[in-house]
Amino acid sequence: MVAMALLPILTAPDPRLKKKSQPVKAVDGEIRQLMDDMLETMKAAPGIGLAAPQVGVLRRVIVLEIEREGTSVGPLFMANPEIIDVSDEDATYNEGCLSVPEHYADVVRPARVTVRYLDRENAQQELACEGLLATCVQHEIDHLDGVLFIDKISSLKRSMILRKLVKARKEKEREGSGDRAPAKKEIEHAPAL
Ligand code: NI
Secondary structure, three states: OOOOOOOOOOOOOOHHHHOOOEOOOOOOHHHHHHHHHHHHHHHHOOOOEEEHHHHOOOEOEEEEEEEEOOEEEEEEEEEEEEEEEEOOOEEEEEEEOOOOOOOOEEEEEEOEEEEEEEOOOOOEEEEEEEHHHHHHHHHHHHHHOOOOHHHHOOHHHHHHHHHHHHHHHHHHHHOOOOOOOOOOOOOOOOOEO
């Protein structure tokens, strides 16, 4: 049995978060290990969704586990997830992201989607998603295309958030806390995706 590992989570404006991730050929032992490490990293953060590029791996892999707001699902492991159907109806959710720490904004997306993916056993699955799960799946798939939720809000708000993130990182570096393990954050607001 291979031990799981916590992976460092990249934060904006890291250029790796803007890259397009490559599909996996199959869910093999290596991808399963990545999925398991991502789930552990996501839960420790804590978050409800995580995409591989957020840990610097440019492969089309996401994990989700949601236990809140009437949604109880997962853990779900998805390789090569693809939205194959969307509702006409939209929903707005105040999104956060582990790669955009401590910032939140309302994002409008289709209220329901159907996603096709390879599961942890390399079997093809289709899943109809609604509510927070639909938001989360779309948010994570965006990560695989180098898109963050702040790319879906006004450019004024986006540049304000990015400026604050750069400033916060510089302050952290000045304090010399860069190589210390990050403190476990409480969910103060919405869950981070
Ligand atoms: Ni995110």
